[in-house]
Amino acid sequence: MSRAELGRRTATELMMTYQHILVTTDGAVGVVTLNRPKALNALNAELLTELISALEAWDRDDAIRCIVLTGS
Numbered sequence: 784m785s786r787a788e789l790g791r792r793t794a795t796e797l798m799m800t801y802q803h804i805l806v807t808t809d810g811a812v813g814v815v816t817l818n819r820p821k822a823l824n825a826l827n828a829e830l831l832t833e834l835i836s837a838l839e840a841w842d843r844d845d846a847i848r849c850i851v852l853t854g855s
Contacts, residue, residue, distance in 0.1 A: 802833070803817070803819050803829055803833050804816060804818055804830065804833045804834055806837050808847065811847060811849060812847070812848070812849045813847045813849070813850045814850075814851045815834060815837055815838070815850065815852050815853070816853050816854065817830065817852070817854040824855065834852075
């Protein structure tokens, strides 16, 4: 999927496509959990691509007022 295609999708639609992060919302708070426990949540290209995608989707969403980044 191209970056342009990812940019047109909502955060809710993107929740189902991630392999290295878990994405949830609680009201106006978006929560991203890094989910590579075997690699101690080390950043790699795939994780960073997913993280950027989720953060950009929330940046366009006026309902999200705060974003929390955590690790599993």
